Amino acid sequence: MKKHKEEFDIYAGVFDNYTINLLYQIMNKGYFTEFKGIISEGKEANVFLAKNNKKFLAIKIFKTETSSFRRIKEYMLGDPRFPRITKNFRKLVFLWTQKEYKNLMRAYEKGVSVPKPIYNLKNVILMELIHDKNFNPSPPINKCKSLNYKKMYSLVIKEYEKILDSGLVHADFSEYNILNRNNKPVIIDWAQAILIEHPRVLEFMERDLVNINKWFKNKGVIVNDELIDKFKRKIIEK
Ligand SMILES: Nc1ncnc2c1ncn2[C@@H]1O[C@H](COP(=O)(O)OP(=O)(O)O)[C@@H](O)[C@H]1O
Ligand SMILES: [Mg+2]
Numbered sequence: 001m002k003k004h005k006e007e008f009d010i011y012a013g014v015f016d017n018y019t020i021n022l023l024y025q026i027m028n029k030g031y032f033t034e035f036k037g038i039i040s041e042g043k044e045a046n047v048f049l050a051k052n053n054k055k056f057l058a059i060k061i062f063k064t065e066t067s068s069f070r071r072i073k074e075y076m077l078g079d080p081r082f083p084r085i086t087k088n089f090r091k092l093v094f095l096w097t098q099k100e101y102k103n104l105m106r107a108y109e110k111g112v113s114v115p116k117p118i119y120n121l122k123n124v125i126l127m128e129l130i131h132d133k134n135f136n137p138s139p140p141i142n143k144c145k146s147l148n149y150k151k152m153y154s155l156v157i158k159e160y161e162k163i164l165d166s167g168l169v170h171a172d173f174s175e176y177n178i179l180n181r182n183n184k185p186v187i188i189d190w191a192q193a194i195l196i197e198h199p200r201v202l203e204f205m206e207r208d209l210v211n212i213n214k215w216f217k218n219k220g221v222i223v224n225d226e227l228i229d230k231f232k233r234k235i236i237e238k
Pocket of ligand 2: 176177
């Protein structure tokens, strides 16, 4: 049975017609049955909660109006998967979304702790919702009131090593993009992630490590600054 488009009418002020049509299409393909509230409103994308019968999903919708062209270009140039950068901004955002989906898929297949990717169409990504036992979305580690920082740091570094082994560098690795699911890290936000063949890979990897070490150090953890050189060698030897 076809779902009615009117179900999305309440979002008329939030989404443009184009996005409402897109969500309606995805719903009719059978990827979700209920569209729920917003989880996060960002500069580049909004994330919503949805359900597919009993399963909880996160729907990330990239903004086609306000994303930063300069930022997108910086991480698309040099990626052999995206040889042509289009001048059409809407299309560029579709490619950017596809880039997140591909990165997520690759990380997922290589066993990195990430939300399971489900579907991508245009500027929309469906993925597994990372949640607690009451089905509330898991918070990023910077929003956690109680956390064993030392243990979390060691798990986070293990994930980072797995990311490198999967042939990627995250390039926006921070306390905002690590969700805490039951005291274990889940890494999100993959659009800017690059292949390790990328000409600026060492710079982006170092920045990731400096960021994350700084945050954990601030929380009283004895961090390992030698990791940067260790990972550099790892990348160069690949
Ligand atoms: N799969 C998911 N499960 C639960 N929460 C999520 C999921 N994906 C994103 N979120 C929430 O949405 C926020 C923004 O997502 P993110 O991918 O980091 O987008 P951006 O930072 O570009 O706005 C995250 O900080 C997190 O709170
Ligand atoms: Mg983010």
